[in-house]
Amino acid sequence: MPRNIPKTFARPESLADVERLLAASDAQSLIYLAGGTDLVVDINERRLPPCDILVYLDRIPELKGLSLEGDRLIVGSGVSHARLAASPEVRAVFPVLAQAAEGVGSPPIRVMGTVGGNLARASAAGDVATAVLSLNAEIHTLGRNGRRVIHGRDFHVASRRTLLEPGELITHLSIPVPPGPCGSAFEKLGSRKTMFIASVSCAALLRLDAATGAIAEARLTLGSIAPTPVRAPAAEALLAGRQPEEAAFREAAEAVQAQVRPRTSHRGTSQYRNAMAGALTVRCLRRALENARNKEVEA
Numbered sequence: 001m002p003r004n005i006p007k008t009f010a011r012p013e014s015l016a017d018v019e020r021l022l023a024a025s026d027a028q029s030l031i032y033l034a035g036g037t038d039l040v041v042d043i044n045e046r047r048l049p050p051c052d053i054l055v056y057l058d059r060i061p062e063l064k065g066l067s068l069e070g071d072r073l074i075v076g077s078g079v080s081h082a083r084l085a086a087s088p089e090v091r092a093v094f095p096v097l098a099q100a101a102e103g104v105g106s107p108p109i110r111v112m113g114t115v116g117g118n119l120a121r122a123s124a125a126g127d128v129a130t131a132v133l134s135l136n137a138e139i140h141t142l143g144r145n146g147r148r149v150i151h152g153r154d155f156h157v158a159s160r161r162t163l164l165e166p167g168e169l170i171t172h173l174s175i176p177v178p179p180g181p182c183g184s185a186f187e188k189l190g191s192r193k194t195m196f197i198a199s200v201s202c203a204a205l206l207r208l209d210a211a212t213g214a215i216a217e218a219r220l221t222l223g224s225i226a227p228t229p230v231r232a233p234a235a236e237a238l239l240a241g242r243q244p245e246e247a248a249f250r251e252a253a254e255a256v257q258a259q260v261r262p263r264t265s266h267r268g269t270s271q272y273r274n275a276m277a278g279a280l281t282v283r284c285l286r287r288a289l290e291n292a293r294n295k296e297v298e299a
């Protein structure tokens with residue numbers, strides 16, 4: 001079968017250039033290339049959908065921003081996993097994001113692969129996408145109809161499918177930094193110790209009530225156990241208002257296990273992945289709590 005090789009190549013230098021490209025072309029015929037760690041594999045394996053223009057995003061400064069602005073963390077879609085993992089701001093505010101990024105693939109994959117590519121790829125096993133879902137992020141985009149904001153919770157609609165319209169570009173994420181003591185953590189399991197796609201992953205965020213030490217808000221996301229990363233609303237509700245104790249964490253793990261129905265695949269049996277979803281939930285909650293308490297001591 002022949003490869004679908006795009007007929008032309010564009011290398012815009014600003015978002016204004018992207019707007020001009022969108023206006024001049026049929027959005028269906030345009031595909032973005034960020035780090036290429038997924039897309040180049042698609043091209044080589046003849047999975048690229050037919051398209052006329054390959055748009056390389058590497059020269060657009062507006063996609064490379066990474067900064068704390070007031071009570072929000074702004075992450076450009078072109079920020080690489082390596083940069084996210086090494087950022088002192090990200091490590092301080094959202095360790096869950098840094099830990100997810102530092103576990104992606106291998107060093108070359110982390111240097112090339114980007115946040116935007118991980119989200120747009122919409123793999124159930126996307127590590128950064130799983131962490132982002134626990135952060136109530138706004139996903140900012142630019143498309144043929146202008147700019148819009150998609151709530152992270154609505155972004156992934158099915159395996160490999162997002163709310164993005166053809167030609168719509170993710171520009172950046174805007175992530176609210178929760179007030180008060182807050183900690184987070186990410187864990188994944190796979191069949192090897194390094195460079196593995198998760199068979200189960202978990203992202204947890206705990207916000208504590210500064211006066212009582214109780215859990216003011218809990219967020220839990222599981223990756224690789226459903227067609228998209230999923231939040232665990234029953235477990236989150238069960239934790240809210242409770243003291244952050246082992247018994248509460250174990251009940252939350254049971255609620256997670258009651259919710260998720262992973263399928264048996266080459267990554268493990270359904271029973272194994274279900275049990276590991278519970279185990280990772282407890283581990284992540286413990287680490288998120290430790291992180292929140294360490295921040296309280298530092299403050």
Ligand SMILES: Cc1cc2nc3c(=O)[nH]c(=O)nc-3n(C[C@H](O)[C@H](O)[C@H](O)COP(=O)(O)OP(=O)(O)OC[C@H]3O[C@@H](n4cnc5c(N)ncnc54)[C@H](O)[C@@H]3O)c2cc1C
Pocket residue numbers: 031032033034035036037038039040041077078103104105106109112113114115116117118119120121125126127128164168169170171195196197198
């Ligand atoms: C060997 C190997 C190991 C890997 N290990 C992991 C792992 O452990 N964990 C993990 O999560 N992933 C892993 N991946 C997958 C991959 O590295 C990530 O998903 C990466 O983040 C993709 O980003 P990219 O910039 O390379 O995207 P690209 O390959 O450039 O693009 C991927 C898709 O996203 C679209 N896209 C890219 N940027 C945008 C944008 N700004 N707006 C709209 N659409 C966009 C592209 O059109 C394309 O459809 C691995 C891949 C390889 C090859």
